[in-house]
Amino acid sequence: MYPDLLTDAFVVAACNGSITQIRQLPKNLNIISEMLLRKYQNVEYLQDLLQNKLLMGDSYKGMAPWISHYNYLVGQFSEEDALSLIKSSQSYPVDAEKLSVEASSLRLVGDYLSDKSFNDTWTILYKKIKVWATRKVSIRQSPTDILGLLRNSFRIPQNDIIAILEALVPSLKHYYEELADIIFGAIDYTAAQIDQQHRVIAVLFTIVKNSDQTRFTGKIRLAILSVLSAWPNESRELKKFLIKNHETFFNHEIAPFIWNNQEDAGYNDFLEDQLSEMKSQNDKQDGKLTFGFATDPFATLNISIKKHAGLNPQMTGQVFEQIVDTLNNPHQVISTKQSATELLMTLLSQSNDSYKDFEKTSDKIRTSKITAEPSGFFEISTPTSLIDAIRSFVDISVLGVDTGKLLLTLTLDTSPRYLLFVSELLVNFVPLALRRSKLRNTLPQILQFLITHNSRDSENKLLTNISQSLVDLSDDPQYSEIALGQLQRLVSDTNNVVKRNLVVQIHESSTAVQKTLSSIKVQLMNSSNYSVRDLATRDFS
Known part of the structure; x- marks a missing residue:
């Protein structure tokens, strides 16, 4: 009865010719859809809810909480379900917003269409996007949903994605981060032809040259890393430009991640820079004012060590000293102490020599006195459960044995934030537990945690x-x-x-x-x- 009533209501609204009524109906009926979805958790009610939101002109961002929470139901969509949502978006009544709605619907269910259905739908939509991208007509809408489709739909032909990037980059300066994100995440670096590589590099070159940033962060940095790593020969001019005009950024944020091994020139300079940044950040956290930093040298070094399978032995002792100083600083924020703990566990899992180096400084850690300032702007204090988790993982890693602390830590709190915090620590602790015979008794407890969640x-x-x-x-x-x-x-x-x-x-x-x-x-x-x-x-x- 419910779908029939919905259809009847739309017919009445359409006959009255009222866009306001057409918008209002799905808004009111969506309350019913939400109620039924929560109660029955059925794919039909999720389809109902998403269809209503599309007909209200909701952005993908507006639908994201529902998609995230009921993603396992989205995975049950049939092609018929997907086509139903596509057709709903194509009938959206407000032309100035229709392109965004159609882009959102294809991003949502495009993976569940057959090849023919997807190609037919994309061919029509691509023509509209090309018109919009070249500004031959005025369409009053944010590019976010359209760019989100290009970034997240992996069925769109590469040439189509590149053509849209080329059309948009001269005029969408405020959306350079989103365009760079498409380059980072939607380009097939392995299969790209030479001409496609050159076109993508040209788009990224334009973003880099025209950007107001002097130190590229976020998505632009990731796009640069991807291009320089995947196509080193073709991107030589881009690399030269970065070295000439953004030397500090290149040396600190790019070079360490495109080296092939520890012997590359500049590796020691990179390590020295990270050590210097660790010390500088820790010195600033003196209790007078709590700082937030744009970079995390502990996390950066951790990634580099995993990528290059180790750390220069001459530097290991100095890194351990910075880890100890950071953990002992009561004014340092919890996120930095987490990164320092994760780096500690990674280093200790690398080799027996790491343990020998660490023994020289391990007795300086005052584990029981570890505290931390909150990382969040609106937090008054750091949850004690997070501090207790840091203490436990540090203590177990330093001693090389577990006396029952890990089980207490894994079951201490069930809040989403705590579970995520502990799981991030476990990612770095599991390799250590596998390597150290005296820590293998922790593995059953870890498995139970993983199974439970x-x-x-x-x-x-x-x-x-x-x-x-x-x-x-x-x-x-x-x-x-x-x-x-x-x-x-x-x-x-x-x-x-x-x-x-x-x-x-x-x-x-x-x-x-x-x-x-x-x-x-x-x-x-x-x-x-x-x-x-x-x-x-x-x-x-």
Whole structure:
């Protein structure tokens, strides 16, 4: 009865010719849809709700909380469900907003269309976007939803994406971050032809030259890193321009991440810069004023160490000293102490020499007295549970044994923030526990934590951390079978964002792990979702 009543209501509104009524009806009826969706958690009611929001002209951002919460239901969409939403957006009555609504609908359900249906829908929409991009007609709408479609729909032909970027870059200076995000996330760097590479580099070159930034951050930096890493020969001119005009930025934010090994010129300079930044940031946190910093040298160094499989032995002791000073500083913020703890665990998992180097400074850590200032602007104090977690992980890592603290830490709090915080620490602790024989007794407790929260009700970031820990555990003969079972559960029961992240994690793992997870790879390559299936096929074939 409900869909019939909805149809009747639209007919009445349309016959009256009232756009106000047409907008108001889905708004009122959506209250019913929300109620039914919460009660029954049925894919039909989610489709109903999203259709109403599209007919209200909602942006993708407005629908995102519902999509995120019920992403496992989105994964159950059939092609018929997807086409129904596409057709609803195509009938949107306000021409000046229609393009954004159509872009949002295709971004939402494009992965569930057949090749023919997607190509037919995209061909029509592409013509409209080209007209909008070249400004031959005036369309009153934000580019956000259109750019979001280009960034997140992995079925759009590369030439179409590049052509739209070329059309938009001269006039959308305020949206350079979004354009750079498309270059970073939507370009197929492996399959791109030479002419496509040159066109993408030209767009990025324009962004870099015309941007008001002197030190590129966020998405522009990621786009630069991607292009220079993937196409080093073709992007030589871009690299020269950055070195000449943005030398400090290039040396600190780009060069360390495009080196092939520790022997490259400048690696020691990079390490010295990170050490200097660690000390500078820690000295500023003297209790008079709490600072927030744009860079995190501990996290930067952690990424570099993992990428290059180690740290220059001559520098290890100095890094440990900075970690100790940061952990002991009561005025340092919790996010920095978390990064310092994660770097500590990464270093200790690298080799026995790291433990020997650390023994020289480990007795200086006052674990029981570790405190931290809040990282958030509106926080008055740091939750004690987060501080307790830092203390436990530091203590266990330093001593190399667990006397029961980890179990208490893993069960101390069930708030989303705490679970995410602990899962991020576990990503760095699991490799250490696997390497150190006296820490292996912590693995059953860790597995129980991962199993408990491996649920579609968990947030994507938590699930991504869980999957990374499970991938690491699958390398251990004693726990590989359990880890494999949990990864199969994750692939079967969670959403496509998590599955795509899992594809990347498996792709970056060792050959032995990939062999152990061969059945998971097959599942991902046969996913009903195009973006998961496509990425898995390209990474695993």
